[in-house]
Amino acid sequence: MPDENFWQLANPYRRELLAHCYRLLGSSQDAEDLVQDTMLRAWQAYDGFHGRASLRTWLYRIATNACLNVLKSAQRRVLPSGLGAGTDAVTALTKIESVPWLGPLPTTGADPAELAALRASTRLAVVAAFQRLPPRQRAVLMLVDVASFRVQEAAESLGMTTAAARSALQRARATLAADTPVEDEVTRDPGLDEEVLRRYLKAFEDGDTAGLARLLRTDVEYQMPPFVVWFHSRDAVLDHHTRRVFTTPRRALPTSANGFPAVGSYSQAADGSFTAHAIHVLEAVDGVDGVLARIVVFLDPALFPAFRLPERLPG
Template sequence: MTSQLLERAQGGDERAFQELTAPYVRELHLHCYRMLGSVTDADDLLQEILLAAWTGLDGFEGRSSLRTWLYRIATNRCLNAIRDGKRRPPTEPLPPFDPPEPTRRGDITWLQPYPDTWLEDHAVRRETVELAFVTALQRVPPRQAATLVLVDVLGFTIAEVADQMDTTPTAVKGALQRARASLKQPISAAPAEPEGERAVDVSADREGEWVVARRFAAAFVADDIEAVTSLLTDDAWLAMPPAPHEYQGATAIAAFLRASADGRRGARLRLDACGCNHQPGFSCYFIGDDQIPWYAGRFVLTVDGERIGRITRFLEPALEKVLPG
């Protein structure tokens, strides 16, 4: 950031402001997604954040980096959105068939996937964007979740986070300790300096995961339910946000898949590969007699070794227009 560029932006030069903030837009969007669990909510909030930064740029005195200042705005906007109830669960979809009784009803029905193509521009540690981590954050009190993300994911210091959240270092340490205790699998240490996340080379693991994922896809489009369930771990889950229905174990999942296949009335399936959250994923389409595909959700698979521990099928129709294919 040059002082001249900042002066121009503070003087009302919108292009200079866009140039100043462009390096941080995608990571701010990801920050909102982690906090809110929803891409569409993150889209809306990002616009609020950039507007607040633009109108408040005169107050930026350079005592911190511009990135730190932007995260202060973003974090507080996220906390306000959660507090004010802006993160509202979408309407529960009505299935076109009679589903079997679920194992349980999930409580985080607003969860959405985050496309890998949006993660390519800057380094993102895999464990900080996987669905399990994003889901876990939704169950942690918001200020604790924000503290954990700012410190453990983004590498801000305790003092910086205290300033960003208008609190004390002691309060930050307490919130961080409680947030870490709430996570079943704490994430690895963040970079020493908040210059972005460190990428971890997981290419070999991901290649193996895609082998399993492609086997799943072949079995699923063939309605070979036995082959699908043979790929599952013993305690595998099937979830379908925004529907709350969740099924655990091969027997329960197979019962749902059979009911779903019967309800399709002969329409064929097509799965197009598209990774999300650094996990294998597929866009799903139904193809009827007219050969015109229509969107039927997006799968994200949690692969455990050579088997699948969780199938998450995001059913929200609006995601077809929001997410890249």
């Protein structure tokens, strides 16, 4: 019978393993499934572990190789911005369900220090950039540059030589350096996060276009997977809300995704209640020309349970 002490020792690593698998796979649901499988496999094999490596190293080894097995047959996950240029004009929306879209990572319940770390390594544009790397390059990069393992440890976990792991790491770093998202502008001020979230919630529920306009930068990026069209101007975003969003009564609740403030939005149903509609991830920057630089709206009600949000609100 496996040692029951395993769970007490292993559970503290669950959160970081979830973020690690999410960075590799681009899907929080797939990552959750892989972490559950990792914990079960590790528990079943724990009697033979004998402390040959640290428990953290061993768990990462199991989880990483499980992710690589999934990635053998998986398509690269993307955001709409990864499929084409944005627009600042009024345009029809085209939905594509067949694309494997990148998803958000719930970060409810994380402390401020953990949120700051998650923000740096799970920001949506950064995770989307990770997905462009070949799986084994991606895995070496995640183990060394994010999880802080030595190159030799990463190589042993992946069954590679140290030279091969070092080469893969160099190629991965070079690829990201050539096309890495701007990160320095993204705010790390919890006070600003709270204020932006409060104002966004109020503008959204009130259908207040002017209030929303005061929050948006002129060059704001606004994406809505599974719609392939995305906007990169305040005027286009406001026009979208005037034509499509604020025509129906809405409700919203605060949450957190990828280390950023987020909103779960609800639209009114025929019986007057409000049903789950989308998760909005808000990226704010310091500046006088509005503060919201990026909004990604995931139009998938199935995400709500993972964010501990109800799927229906009373009218």
